[in-house]
Each structure stands twice: as structure tokens, then as C-alpha cells.
Amino acid sequence: MIKILTTLLAPSTGHAWVSGFDVADEPEKVRPRINMVSGGETSGYGLLTVRENLWMFSQFYGLSSSVANQNIKRLLEVVGLTDRANAKSSDLSTGLRQKMNIVRGFMTDPDVLFLDEPTLGLDVGASREVRRFIRSWVDNNSTRTLMLTTHYMVEADELCDRVAIINQGRVLACDTPANLKHQLQQEAIFHLEVSPFNGSLNAAMFEALPGVCNVIHKPQEGFESLELILEEEQALARVVNTLNTANIRLLNLQKNEPTLEDVFVKLVGQSMEEVEKKGEPDE
Incomplete structure (x- = not known):
């Protein structure tokens, strides 16, 4: 679904719109308005430094050098990566590389940001800081939209105004986190x-x-x-x-109180951990 909404994959049937534009018929209008961060991705060029990689991606979106450099400096400070700005991305650990990817996603200040397991590979402290930044980014501008896919129920509870529980391609429930938990209690x-x-x-x-x-x-x-x-x-x-x-x-x-994990177990009939072990598709 994320690949369809970000125009990376054409839908086999049906239609999807992002910011009012059809992703299949008007992809050139969708792309400037979005950005995406996936957990565990290896985007970027290993021979380039962190700063060089981020500047390169900013140019794909047409940012001026001054704005790009300001955003890079500010966001590297947010994720605690300032001291590695001049390190080659190939020398970064999985967690540090994911921090670079997170900076890349927010650097263009998109109208719609897609996050697919964004804290994958981060330690507990770094994950908490990233979630805090994401929440503040959304709260500071009501016109921004965030779409998150995650297996971490705490992450969904903290970041999402509405949560859809999906299992084997079916939407089992969609409501605010509070309402989902209240229905269970x-x-x-x-x-x-x-x-x-x-x-x-x-x-x-x-x-x-x-x-x-x-x-x-x-x-x-x-x-x-x-x-x-x-x-x-x-x-x-x-x-x-x-x-x-x-x-x-x-x-x-x-x-x-019940947690979103409790809601998931109630709807799916098994825990998230059990579903993952069986390899069943879910979100």
C-alpha cells in the first residue's frame, strides 16, 4: 500500500489519492508533496558523507543550498548525528544510517510523510527521541499528514490520531487509539x-x-x-x-487500561509476536 501511495507501484485495481491527486494519473503532482522513510533501508551512496548524501537528496526536491544546509544542520542536531556529519555513510552502523534516513525524510518538510517502521534499528533512547520529534513535527502544523506503518503498538499509540489494525489485507478496526482501547475495556x-x-x-x-x-x-x-x-x-x-x-x-x-496490543490480540486472536513468527502479513 505504501508503495502505491508513493507512486512506486501502480495499483492493479481501484484508485488512490494523495493530497487530492490520483497516484496513477498524476504522479508528477504527488511526488513533490511527499517523502518517505523506511526502516532498514540503505538509501544513499556509501562513498559520500552524511552531509553530502543529505544535500544530494535535497537537490532532487529543488531546495536551495542555503535552505538545505540549514535543514541539514538543524535535523542532524535533533537526531544526535552532528558529530558524524562528515563521516562516510558506508561507515555508519545500522542505527546511525537510519537516523540519516530520518533526516532525509523530514528535510523537505513534505505535506504528506510516509513512515514505514521508522525506528527499526534504533535503540530505546533514540527511538523515544525520534518519536518525540515526529509528534512535535505534526503538532506544529495542522496541514501536515503522517502515515505510519509499524509493528510497535506503543509507537502507534504515541504518534497516531487514528489507528487501523490490518491483518491479511483486511482492515479489522479503524478509530482513535483511545476509542479502540475503550471498546475493549x-x-x-x-x-x-x-x-x-x-x-x-x-x-x-x-x-x-x-x-x-x-x-x-x-x-x-x-x-x-x-x-x-x-x-x-x-x-x-x-x-x-x-x-x-x-x-x-x-x-x-x-x-x-488496555493497550493497543490488547486490542490487536482481541481482533486478530493472537499477539503481534505470534503473527510475526508465522510470517502473516499485518500492520
Whole structure:
């Protein structure tokens, strides 16, 4: 699908439009408005330095040298690659080469940016920084559009306003991350840490409250741990009132919500890891 939308592959049937232009009939109008970054790609020329490769790609899009050099300098700083600007791209590790590819994708400030597994090969810290930059790039200009394909559900949750779960070529669900997770959630689950009960309360007292389905009480050193399963969130207020009445302080409160991975498992019937092992196509 990405190859069709970026005019690299003609559709066998149907039509697709990017920025209002048909990708098959008007590819010359689509290409100046888009850019693409794929995880693990080996774009660029190994004999050229990082800076030279990026400048070369900027010229394909018709950027002036001054704008290109400004963008290269700024984006290399964003991804932490400034100190390797004059290194040959052939000497870069997989992770550093992917950082160069990310800079190339953003350098032209496209109307529509396609990201295909953009953080593949990056370590945890670098992936977090790249996601933060991508999110800010989209938020800073409401006219920009980002299309992301990823196997990392955390990445989809952080970056996407709408998520489509696709398996074997079929769209199983498409909605905001919050709505997808809300549809899955049947009960409200909370983790509480409170000051010691000192014999004043026990799990049975909480389970007797309306709307409280189950309570797991685990005394800890210096505090009490409570795992609550509630019919609805409103029941939490009754739990807190019971604590206040007994002069028990609430130290920590955490709501445990379904993740997009949970949604994927519910819709597909198996985890992302299991799907990947079987080699089934999914996004």
C-alpha cells in the first residue's frame, strides 16, 4: 500500500489519492508533496558523507543550498548525528544510517510523510527521541499528514490520531487509539497504595461496597497494596471515601487500561509476536 501511495507501484485495481491527486494519473503532482522513510533501508551512496548524501537528496526536491544546509544542520542536531556529519555513510552502523534516513525524510518538510517502521534499528533512547520529534513535527502544523506503518503498538499509540489494525489485507478496526482501547475495556482496574491499615480495614470491607467486584490486598513494608476490579469507575469514589473515613492516606493511584496490543490480540486472536513468527502479513 505504501508503495502505491508513493507512486512506486501502480495499483492493479481501484484508485488512490494523495493530497487530492490520483497516484496513477498524476504522479508528477504527488511526488513533490511527499517523502518517505523506511526502516532498514540503505538509501544513499556509501562513498559520500552524511552531509553530502543529505544535500544530494535535497537537490532532487529543488531546495536551495542555503535552505538545505540549514535543514541539514538543524535535523542532524535533533537526531544526535552532528558529530558524524562528515563521516562516510558506508561507515555508519545500522542505527546511525537510519537516523540519516530520518533526516532525509523530514528535510523537505513534505505535506504528506510516509513512515514505514521508522525506528527499526534504533535503540530505546533514540527511538523515544525520534518519536518525540515526529509528534512535535505534526503538532506544529495542522496541514501536515503522517502515515505510519509499524509493528510497535506503543509507537502507534504515541504518534497516531487514528489507528487501523490490518491483518491479511483486511482492515479489522479503524478509530482513535483511545476509542479502540475503550471498546475493549469491560471493567475498570485500579492499583492503589495506601498507608497501613493497622487493623482498621480489610479486603472484605471494600468488596461489600456497591460496584466493587474484586479486591486483592497485599500488605507491603510501610504501606498496603490494593488491586481493585470495579464495575465502573464511579465505584472508586466509594473506595476513597472508605479510606478517608478510616483516616487512611492514599499514597499512589494508578489506572490499568488496555493497550493497543490488547486490542490487536482481541481482533486478530493472537499477539503481534505470534503473527510475526508465522510470517502473516499485518500492520
